[in-house]
Amino acid sequence: MGEIVTIQQAVMAEDEKYALRVRQMMRDSGTLMVNVIGSPGCGKTTLLEETASRAPFLFAVIEGDLETSRDAERLAAKNIEALQVNTKGCCHLEAHVVEKALAALSLDSVGVLFVENVGNLVCPAEFDLGEDFKVAVASTPEGADKPLKYPMLFVQAEAVLLTKVDLLPHVRFDKELFLRDVRSLNPKCPVIELDLISGAGVEEWVSFLSGRLEEKRAHGQG
Ligand SMILES: Nc1nc2c(ncn2[C@@H]2O[C@H](COP(=O)(O)OP(=O)(O)OP(=O)(O)O)[C@@H](O)[C@H]2O)c(=O)[nH]1
Ligand SMILES: [Mg+2]
Ligand SMILES: [Zn+2]
Structure with a gap:
């Protein structure tokens, strides 16, 4: 048992080297x-599709899925x-996969690189x-109890997106509980509510990203 844990730690430490290299590449560009x-299905790809028509910056996406290129095809259809x-x-x-993918992407004039991770809260x-x-992206049909059941993601996230708020009249979702639990794990984290069918909330998301991009560029120059 101890040996398995040690090997796992070694693999993660090795991957951290790739993560540092990717971070340096992002700093340079x-x-x-x-x-x-x-x-799965919470609306990650839909979010990126809807971001495209409203973002003042160019972006690129690394799409992670077990199989198929369906999500990349959906995005390519939106240019x-x-x-x-x-x-x-x-x-x-994992970071070594991202580093390899970056070799095939041109980041010229790209402001934001999104990585759509494999659908999984763990x-x-x-x-x-x-x-x-x-x-962290959570959708209303998943239920309001997810933050406390999958806390690691919600503790680390610098924004929580609640999608499918258009379905609130049709699903059982205790929004007060959801917001309270997110705050208990991550008191300062912004929570952005999105209806990706009408586009409500996408402007707020885009403005959050623009702010973070400006901060990064300002730091890069300073
Ligand atoms: N009603 C409603 N449906 C939505 C919303 N956002 C996404 N959907 C629908 O939810 C389904 C799944 O959306 P995707 O964007 O493919 O979800 P995903 O998180 O990328 O899924 P995976 O890549 O498989 O993990 C699609 O049928 C979307 O049209 C929303 O805000 N409201
Ligand atoms: Mg997707
Ligand atoms: Zn995994």
Whole structure:
């Protein structure tokens, strides 16, 4: 048992080297890298599709899925530069995979690089990909109890996005409980409510990103 734990720690320490290299690449290019994490079907790809029509910055996407290039194809159809990575059974992305993907992406004039992680609330939160920050995406049909049941993601996230708020009249979702639990784990974290069908809330999301991008660029110059 002890040996397995030691090997796991060694693998994660090795991956941290790749994460540091990715972070340095993002610093050099002045790109804000955002690791988007949430359950299968919570709306991660839809969020990126809807971001495209409203963002004042150019962005590219690394799409992580076990199989298929469906998400990258959806984004390409919206003229978003997207590269699909298939993990072939692995339920999260790791930094060495991101570093390899970056070799195939041009970040020229790209302001934000999104990584859509494999749909999963658990281990994607454990891996540093070299991102500036993680974003947790939760949708109303999943139920309001998820933050306390999957706390690691919600503790680390620098924004929590609550999608499918248009479904609130139709699903049982205690929004007060959800907000209270997020605050108990991560008191200062902004929570952005989104209806990705009408686009309500997307402007707030885009303005949050623009602010973070400006901060990064200001720090880079200073
Ligand atoms: N009603 C409603 N449906 C939404 C909303 N956002 C996404 N959807 C729908 O939810 C389904 C799943 O959305 P995706 O964007 O594919 O979800 P995902 O998180 O990328 O899923 P994976 O990549 O499989 O993990 C699609 O049918 C979307 O149209 C929303 O705000 N409201
Ligand atoms: Mg997706
Ligand atoms: Zn995993």
